[in-house]
Amino acid sequence: MKEQVFKFLKQEYPNLDFDVFYPPEGLGDYSTNIAFILAKQIRGANLSPERLDKPDVLGPNIKKIVEEVIGKLKKEFSKEFEKIEVAKNGFINFYLEPSFLQQQLKSIYKNKRNWGRGNLGRKQTVIIEYSQPNIAKVMHVGHMRSTFIGDTLANTYKYLGYKVIRWNYLGDWGTQFGNLIAAYKLWGDREKVEKNPIETLNKLYVKFHDEMKNNPELGEKGRQEFKKLEEGDKKNRILWEWFRIESIKEFNKIYQILEVKFDTIISESFFEKDLKPLVSELLDKGIAKKSEGAIIIDLEKFNLSPALIQKSDATSLYLTRDIANLKYRISKYKPSKILYVVGNEQSLHFQQLLAISKILNLDKTKLDHVKFGLVLGEDRKKLSSREGKAIHMMELVKEAIEKSRKKIEESNKEYSEVQKEEIPKVVGIGGLKYFVLKEHRNSDIVFNWDEILKPIGNTGPYLQYTYARLKSIMRKSKWFPPLRLRSFRWYIMPNWIGRRFAKINISELKSEQELRIIKQLLDFPDIISNSAKLYSTNNLALYLYELSSRANHYYETVEKLSDYSKRPERNARLLLVETIAAVLKNGLNLLGIEAPERI
Numbered sequence: 001m002k003e004q005v006f007k008f009l010k011q012e013y014p015n016l017d018f019d020v021f022y023p024p025e026g027l028g029d030y031s032t033n034i035a036f037i038l039a040k041q042i043r044g045a046n047l048s049p050e051r052l053d054k055p056d057v058l059g060p061n062i063k064k065i066v067e068e069v070i071g072k073l074k075k076e077f078s079k080e081f082e083k084i085e086v087a088k089n090g091f092i093n094f095y096l097e098p099s100f101l102q103q104q105l106k107s108i109y110k111n112k113r114n115w116g117r118g119n120l121g122r123k124q125t126v127i128i129e130y131s132q133p134n135i136a137k138v139m140h141v142g143h144m145r146s147t148f149i150g151d152t153l154a155n156t157y158k159y160l161g162y163k164v165i166r167w168n169y170l171g172d173w174g175t176q177f178g179n180l181i182a183a184y185k186l187w188g189d190r191e192k193v194e195k196n197p198i199e200t201l202n203k204l205y206v207k208f209h210d211e212m213k214n215n216p217e218l219g220e221k222g223r224q225e226f227k228k229l230e231e232g233d234k235k236n237r238i239l240w241e242w243f244r245i246e247s248i249k250e251f252n253k254i255y256q257i258l259e260v261k262f263d264t265i266i267s268e269s270f271f272e273k274d275l276k277p278l279v280s281e282l283l284d285k286g287i288a289k290k291s292e293g294a295i296i297i298d299l300e301k302f303n304l305s306p307a308l309i310q311k312s313d314a315t316s317l318y319l320t321r322d323i324a325n326l327k328y329r330i331s332k333y334k335p336s337k338i339l340y341v342v343g344n345e346q347s348l349h350f351q352q353l354l355a356i357s358k359i360l361n362l363d364k365t366k367l368d369h370v371k372f373g374l375v376l377g378e379d380r381k382k383l384s385s386r387e388g389k390a391i392h393m394m395e396l397v398k399e400a401i402e403k404s405r406k407k408i409e410e411s412n413k414e415y416s417e418v419q420k421e422e423i424p425k426v427v428g429i430g431g432l433k434y435f436v437l438k439e440h441r442n443s444d445i446v447f448n449w450d451e452i453l454k455p456i457g458n459t460g461p462y463l464q465y466t467y468a469r470l471k472s473i474m475r476k477s478k479w480f481p482p483l484r485l486r487s488f489r490w491y492i493m494p495n496w497i498g499r500r501f502a503k504i505n506i507s508e509l510k511s512e513q514e515l516r517i518i519k520q521l522l523d524f525p526d527i528i529s530n531s532a533k534l535y536s537t538n539n540l541a542l543y544l545y546e547l548s549s550r551a552n553h554y555y556e557t558v559e560k561l562s563d564y565s566k567r568p569e570r571n572a573r574l575l576l577v578e579t580i581a582a583v584l585k586n587g588l589n590l591l592g593i594e595a596p597e598r599i
């Protein structure tokens with residue numbers, strides 16, 4: 001409606017630069033400042049801001065014109081608005097008509113599984129790159145935010161009709177593999193690596209770094225091994241391939257538990273063969289130049305430090321591979337957008353990449369670095385284990401599941417064996433994901449188990465609990481919803497019984513509380529398209545939290561959900577309850593969180 005009002009006014013007053021927005025509570029459902037803008041145009045610019053609060057802000061002549069505006073609006077939107085009026089401060093406020101809202105609810109209900117789906121992205125491809133852990137190292141909390149945010153954005157874009165390529169660009173090339181190969185050759189034990197690959201390789205890697213402090217020659221050794229790897233040395237290739245395969249197996253275990261999927265894992269190493277030709281091409285075109293034996297691209301025009309694309313020992317860099325990757329993606333998929341979901345720390349890298357994309361005329365595709373803050377421990381330092389090391393993602397996930405299992409065991413509720421297995425997983429992982437996604441991505445997160453698993457408040461378990469509760473109301477009410485009834489009635493029930501069951505008196509949904517909820521349900525599509533626009537997850541999370549608290553409150557205050565004697569009212573309320581549940585489920589699923597029927 002907000003958009004429709006805007007469109008209508010724009011048609012009527014194409015030259016005015018006004019706005020339609022959500023006003024503060026109590027001032028209607030939408031507001032517009034068009035009256036001021038009109039007044040300013042008529043009276044010139046002498047309408048000072050101080051005067052805006054005065055009762056006669058618009059003056060008698062202008063009042064007439066405003067009344068004309070309102071007249072047009074009332075004629076156009078007679079069904080939709082109960083009241084359109086100009087307030088003393090000059091804003092025009094719109095109040096939605098209850099019967100219009102009730103009809104809207106019916107149509108959301110009919111379309112509830114697809115409510116908010118859109119075709120904004122028709123015929124457009126977006127590449128969303130997320131998670132991106134590094135081979136032979138553990139996936140740690142730093143990758144957690146990228147994994148969850150990226151997955152949510154991918155779901156959101158898909159919901160809006162885009163073709164989404166989910167891309168896990170693994171860190172599987174670079175000097176660090178030289179170091180790892182050197183470490184393995186020095187101290188490695190084949191059997192140990194076979195038994196426990198990532199753990200062992202990670203230790204080797206850390207040891208190498210520790211030793212390097214006292215023995216700088218090791219650094220040189222690492223570089224040499226990488227150079228050999230890039231030049232195709234057989235032995236190094238075999239080692240690298242082995243480390244890579246083992247790592248991917250390990251990552252897949254985590255993705256499987258988290259239910260995070262990718263369409264491609266084409267990674268850094270894939271571009272290795274393109275790098276030399278790329279560097280020469282850039283040199284030939286005069287885009288890159290030699291500097292002290294290395295090769296750089298000057299980015300002074302963009303106010304950025306020069307981008308190093310080849311080291312003086314002729315080995316490649318992270319950035320070189322990203323340039324090759326960008327060219328590949330654009331020629332293969334012709335995407336309208338590429339999103340890199342990567343932490344704040346890599347801002348400079350992506351600024352350089354974006355600048356280079358402009359130099360190379362690759363900027364028809366919109367590139368964005370979707371950055372995010374750190375995950376901190378309760379001491380507000382970067383979250384790490386007791387020994388000061390990065391925390392494994394797998395440990396974190398297992399702990400979330402274990403902790404929620406304990407809570408469920410303490411609750412004394414009766415669960416089947418399957419539920420005892422499933423619920424802790426769904427709640428533990430849901431809690432963890434929600435905890436990350438409810439935060440604005442730019443802020444740092446302070447990790448706190450109590451907050452993650454709290455059953456009440458702005459948490460995943462609370463949202464899941466609300467959903468399960470709504471579903472249980474529906475089960476207990478034994479209500480036959482009209483849509484399902486249709487196929488049912490044809491075969492089993494005589495028509496007249498069917499009609500009695502399904503009779504819904506939708507106009508009974510008229511309390512403040514009910515209308516508020518319907519309005520919120522109507523906002524869902526807007527929330528989703530905004531999330532896509534802002535690359536945000538926190539808005540949707542907040543929306544679902546508010547919807548859940550309203551739903552819980554509703555359930556507690558509304559009477560007669562089980563009173564059969566008032567069937568038409570009761571059915572209307574159940575229809576509302578079922579619609580809330582469906583929207584809640586869709587929203588949770590967009591966040592990659594499961595909505596359990598029971599908790």
Ligand code: ARG
Pocket residue numbers: 129132133134169170171322340342
């Ligand atoms: N693997 C890198 C890391 O863990 C992140 C990769 C980001 N993506 C990119 N296209 N550079 O730091």
